[in-house]
Amino acid sequence: MNKKMTNSGANQTLSLLQQYGVTDIFGYPGGAIMPMYDAIYSSEITHYLCRHEQGAAMAAIGYARASNKVGVCMATSGPGATNLITGLADAMSDSIPVIAITGQVSTKAMGSDAFQEVDIISLSLACTKYSFQVKRLEDLADCIHQAFSIATSDRPGPVLIDIPKDVQVAVSNKPLELVYSKRHLIAKSTPPKQKNGINEKAQYEKASELIASAKKPVLYVGGGVGMARADEQLAELMQLLCAPTVATLKGLGSVPYDRKLYLGMLGMHGTKAANMAIQQSDLLVVLGARFDDRATGKLNEFAPNAKVIHMDIDPAEINKRRTADVPLLGSLKQTLATLIEVVRENRANDAERQEWNNYCVSQIETLEKSATETRRSEEGNGSIDSKTPSTAVTAIDATQLLYRLNQFLAVGPEMHVTTDVGQHQMWAAQYLQFTRSNQFISSCGLGTMGFGIPAAIGAQISKPNSLVVSVTGDGSFMMNMQELATIKRYKLPVKILLLDNSRLGLVRQWQQLFFEQRYSETDLSDNPDFVAIAKAFEIDAQTITQESEVVAALQKMTESKGAYLLHVRINIFENVWPLVPPEKANHEMIDRV
Amino acid sequence: MSQQTVSITAQNQPTVLERLFQVTRFRGFTITGCTVFSRQNESVLDIELTLQDAMDASNTTERAIGNLFNQLYKQTDITTVNLKSANLKSVNLETCPENSQMAHQIS
Numbered sequence: 001m002n003k004k005m006t007n008s009g010a011n012q013t014l015s016l017l018q019q020y021g022v023t024d025i026f027g028y029p030g031g032a033i034m035p036m037y038d039a040i041y042s043s044e045i046t047h048y049l050c051r052h053e054q055g056a057a058m059a060a061i062g063y064a065r066a067s068n069k070v071g072v073c074m075a076t077s078g079p080g081a082t083n084l085i086t087g088l089a090d091a092m093s094d095s096i097p098v099i100a101i102t103g104q105v106s107t108k109a110m111g112s113d114a115f116q117e118v119d120i121i122s123l124s125l126a127c128t129k130y131s132f133q134v135k136r137l138e139d140l141a142d143c144i145h146q147a148f149s150i151a152t153s154d155r156p157g158p159v160l161i162d163i164p165k166d167v168q169v170a171v172s173n174k175p176l177e178l179v180y181s182k183r184h185l186i187a188k189s190t191p192p193k194q195k196n197g198i199n200e201k202a203q204y205e206k207a208s209e210l211i212a213s214a215k216k217p218v219l220y221v222g223g224g225v226g227m228a229r230a231d232e233q234l235a236e237l238m239q240l241l242c243a244p245t246v247a248t249l250k251g252l253g254s255v256p257y258d259r260k261l262y263l264g265m266l267g268m269h270g271t272k273a274a275n276m277a278i279q280q281s282d283l284l285v286v287l288g289a290r291f292d293d294r295a296t297g298k299l300n301e302f303a304p305n306a307k308v309i310h311m312d313i314d315p316a317e318i319n320k321r322r323t324a325d326v327p328l329l330g331s332l333k334q335t336l337a338t339l340i341e342v343v344r345e346n347r348a349n350d351a352e353r354q355e356w357n358n359y360c361v362s363q364i365e366t367l368e369k370s371a372t373e374t375r376r377s378e379e380g381n382g383s384i385d386s387k388t389p390s391t392a393v394t395a396i397d398a399t400q401l402l403y404r405l406n407q408f409l410a411v412g413p414e415m416h417v418t419t420d421v422g423q424h425q426m427w428a429a430q431y432l433q434f435t436r437s438n439q440f441i442s443s444c445g446l447g448t449m450g451f452g453i454p455a456a457i458g459a460q461i462s463k464p465n466s467l468v469v470s471v472t473g474d475g476s477f478m479m480n481m482q483e484l485a486t487i488k489r490y491k492l493p494v495k496i497l498l499l500d501n502s503r504l505g506l507v508r509q510w511q512q513l514f515f516e517q518r519y520s521e522t523d524l525s526d527n528p529d530f531v532a533i534a535k536a537f538e539i540d541a542q543t544i545t546q547e548s549e550v551v552a553a554l555q556k557m558t559e560s561k562g563a564y565l566l567h568v569r570i571n572i573f574e575n576v577w578p579l580v581p582p583e584k585a586n587h588e589m590i591d592r593v
Numbered sequence: 594m595s596q597q598t599v600s601i602t603a604q605n606q607p608t609v610l611e612r613l614f615q616v617t618r619f620r621g622f623t624i625t626g627c628t629v630f631s632r633q634n635e636s637v638l639d640i641e642l643t644l645q646d647a648m649d650a651s652n653t654t655e656r657a658i659g660n661l662f663n664q665l666y667k668q669t670d671i672t673t674v675n676l677k678s679a680n681l682k683s684v685n686l687e688t689c690p691e692n693s694q695m696a697h698q699i700s
Binding site for chain 1: 607608611612615619656659660663664666667669
């Protein structure tokens with residue numbers, strides 16, 4: 001190591017990251033971040049070169065989701081920094097702890113419209129929990145400490161640290177220490193501000209009374225359960241309450257798919273059983289969820305008869321979209337444990353609930369069975385509408401293929417599935433079977449196409465022994481397919497399952513159903529040869545077009561030692577069902593048109 | 594349309610005002626007046642915002658102001674948020690029981 005650089009800002013930054021347990025960084029070099037890259041050259045931290053800064057940010061998200069660690073990404077000033085923005089917005093929306101480090105032009109040049117200068121602090125304010133600009137070397141350690149504290153405390157989220165080039169090269173005479181921020185110490189020594197004055201015990205007792213008196217309770221599980229690592233507490237509460245349970249998109253996996261009384265996902269493309277149970281319930285126990293519009297449908301008709309116990313770490317989510325009768329604030333690991341204790345002493349009349357539970361179970365059995373049969377018999381014929389070209393129909397049903405994928409995913413010790421955004425994402429949510437939080441890694445809040453492949457890269461790096469499958473569509477795949485080079489570079493055994501309908505499928509579906517079949521700019525039939533693209537990156541690949549090929553192809557993909565791309569031609573006009581139409585209540589969901 | 598005045602104390606960090614304005618706009622309010630004074634060697638800012646909201650039928654003023662309070666209050670550098678006066682008949686405190694500090698400080 002260059003001795004002159006030992007105590008430079010760049011080296012200090014890396015040393016501090018190491019002290020916070022950072023072992024991996026995703027990034028892309030450039031002019032204003034060169035001192036950091038010079039330090040990385042001899043650092044113990046492994047840097048993963050992505051081929052676009054957006055890929056680096058999303059790899060950091062995938063890394064954080066799969067490992068429950070902080071994801072770190074890095075980019076240069078100007079365009080490098082702006083390319084991180086979509087990833088930061090994604091992390092903000094899904095509450096993912098990510099630290100983004102950006103280079104900046106030297107402090108003397110700042111504000112002069114210098115080459116590759118952009119005001120990334122201002123640009124980042126709406127998509128980070130906090131943004132730091134380190135203008136003096138002596139502030140560096142404090143900023144990094146605060147950044148980790150802010151990113152991981154309360155509701156997690158992304159934090160940006162912008163470091164001008166002269167601060168990166170500046171050398172300190174002082175020995176490097178892990179300096180604790182005065183502000184942080186103040187924050188730690190006082191109770192969280194949202195809890196001031198709340199009589200917590202009374203709130204829990206009120207919650208317990210509501211639970212005991214409810215005749216049709218439903219547990220509504222969001223992504224907060226996985227974020228809080230509260231799977232065990234959730235399982236205990238489910239056992240105690242013996243109540244029907246539904247999950248949001250981000251909550252998938254927190255309840256094992258085969259758990260008794262689990263009704264599946266709620267919302268626009270959720271199960272009818274989940275939506276109907278919610279609509280009829282008299283009590284929702286909401287765990288780490290935020291009543292997202294895709295989950296609630298028409299809000300003022302959502303669960304019209306239900307009282308609400310809302311458990312969340314973020315006080316700003318309480319009463320934001322649905323008034324809570326009892327808010328319980330804090331990390332779910334603690335609040336669920338407290339609720340379990342209180343509820344245990346105040347047991348409900350189980351016999352009264354049995355009828356409700358039986359009803360919900362019968363709904364999931366009959367409705368799902370009938371939906372599957374309908375899908376098979378009608379959509380398999382491709383007879384969706386008069387504009388369906390007969391040549392577009394193939395024998396491969398994407399939903400059945402995903403259902404079959406489960407048997408191959410369950411084989412290994414660990415698995416993670418990432419998705420992009422669109423029809424394939426909803427089918428994956430509906431048909432794949434998860435047993436733990438964070439096995440399903442998707443862009444849930446922001447809905448970012450291009451998320452799946454870089455997220456899979458991050459997940460695979462954090463979990464080298466996991467079977468990581470990225471389910472994608474032909475539209476999304478092309479938004480970050482440059483990251484195939486990252487898969488090649490690090491020999492990552494990521495499997496890519498590309499469901500190709502030569503369309504922007506979900507937009508096309510809405511055009512078909514709600515825009516009079518005016519298919520504006522959703523035809524992607526001029527897509528490139530995806531197998532040839534994969535092979536150009538030395539990734540083994542094949543295309544399948546027939547149902548008879550599915551099982552062998554899935555087996556080949558999942559058993560492949562290295563990366564693999566399975567390109568599946570699916571029916572152009574296959575739709576995602578069931579569906580809550582726009583501006584409709586969830587009980588108005590339709591099986592099909 | 595209704596108008597209210599919000600008093601905020603915040604740590605004087607470089608982004609605090611910009612973030613305050615951004616959150617206020619994003620959560621549906623227009624700033625029609627603003628005063629800022631610093632104290633304690635310029636380390637603390639006392640900020641007073643006059644706000645207007647343009648609510649539609651689906652989003653009541655009570656819910657909107659409660660949402661704004663909560664969103665401002667969770668910002669790292671903001672230490673207190675205080676609804677100093679309002680043209681509202683009343684702010685229904687039951688709509689935001691989670692933020693009792695806000696309730697205590699409403700005058």
